Amino acid sequence: MKDLANVLTSDSFYFLWEQIVQDFEHLNVYRNVLAVVGALYITNKTFQFLYSVAHGIATHGLSRYFPVRLTESGDWAVVTGPTEGIGRAFAIELAKRGMSVLLLGRNPDKLQELSDFIRREYKQQTKILVIDFNDPGKAYEDINDAFEKLDIGVVVNNVGTINSFPSFLHEMDDDEIMSMLIVNIQSVTKMTKLAVTHMRKRKKGSIVNVSSIASVAPAPLLQVYAATKAYVTSFSQAVNAEVKPDGITVHTLIPSYVKTRMVGYSPYLSTSLLVPTPETYVKNALATLKYSTYSTGYWFHGIQAFFVSSLPVTWYMYMIxxxxxxxxxxYLSLHNR
Structure with missing residues (x-):
């Protein structure tokens, strides 16, 4: 019996050892599979990083030495919301580069002041159309007439609106919400359609739709604004794919903070490397048009966007x-609310 017990113990140990060896062999297979998957993932991320760096250098670096000739598409540019901030900077910079400018805005006095300034300083033609994009009425018919009469090569859809300060949805006024939906979405849709319709006849043209870095992910307390800009980004990229065969390019700009009235709710958003002036931003943005159809338009914003896109959405939302x-x-402290 003792010998039998020894045999059984020996056999049990043998079978146990065989099982352990087989399990380790399976683990080696799993380990190899995981190693391959890990290597592929790291390779993919490395290529993405290198592509982003190369693309960033071309877009924000080389573009300074090989500027785009905007007048190749036409003699006239259209700018919406041109009386201040980024829109005004676009109108002036386009005039500097030899383009006549059609100015579309709601304040006739400010439009006239800008028109006179461009004519006086840059000797370019200007035209004015007074339009409130929050309540346009039949103004789009007048804009269509302008497209038919003028040699329009560039359209900058800049007009937009944002919360007066970051707010929870239940606190927001319904009129403020509707204004963002109408101005930020309807205007860019109608203006882009008008531009595409006329540019297709001439087989050339550039449309610049100003979105926002807020479009890359949901933004708590700027929830409606971010959603409208997500529409602008998606819409612009889709239309660009449609009209590319017609010689038309739709550019999507996703700037981060620029020192304008729209971010006047915080004294910390003052001019800096991260928060450029409208003039600095626009000079950089126009230079990128030849090299990218989707860009922040400003090199430091490009670095910011790269890191934002690398974060899990939940982390980014928490930070925002x-x-x-x-x-x-x-804002509430400054205004004693």
């Missing part, structure tokens, strides 16, 4: 919510 809560509290 914290930042907007700070901006909100600053």
């Amino acid at each position: 919510q914290r930042a907007n809560l700070i901006f909100r509290n600053e």
Whole structure:
């Protein structure tokens, strides 16, 4: 019996050892599979990083030495929302580069002042159309007439609106919400359609739709604004694919903070490397048009966008919510609310 027990113990140990060896062999297979998957993932991320760096250098670096000739598409440019901020900077910079400018905005006095300034300083023709994009009425018919009469090669859809300060949805006024939906979405849709319709006849043209870095992910406390800009980004990229065979390019700009009235709710958003002036931003943005149809338009914003896109969406949303809560509290404190 003792010998039998020894045999059984020996056999049990043998079978146990065989099982352990087989399990390790399976683990080696799994380990090899995981190693291959890991290597592919790292390779993919490395190529993405290198492509982003190369694309960024070409877009924001080489573009300075090989500027685009905007007048190749036509003698006239159209700018919406041109009386201040980024829109005004676009109108002036386009005039500097030899283009006549059609100015579309709601304040006739400011439009006239800008028109006179461009004529006086840059000797370019200007035309004015007074239009409130929040309540356009039949103004788009007048814009269509202008497209038929003028040699329009560039259209900058810049007009937009944002919360007066970062707010929770339940606090927002319904009129403020509807204004963002109408101005930020309807205007860019109608203006892009008008531009495409006329540019297809001439087989050339550039449309610049100003979106926002807020479009890359949901933005708590700027929820409606970010959603409207997500529409602009998606819409612009889709239309660009449609009209590319017709010689038309639709550019999507996704700037981060620029020192304009729209970010006046926080004193911390003052001019800096991260928050450029409208003039600095526009000079950089126009230089990128030849090299990219989707860009922040400004090199430091490009670095910011790269890191934002590398973060999990939940992390980014948390960071944005914290930042907007700070901006909100600053605004309420300054205005004694």
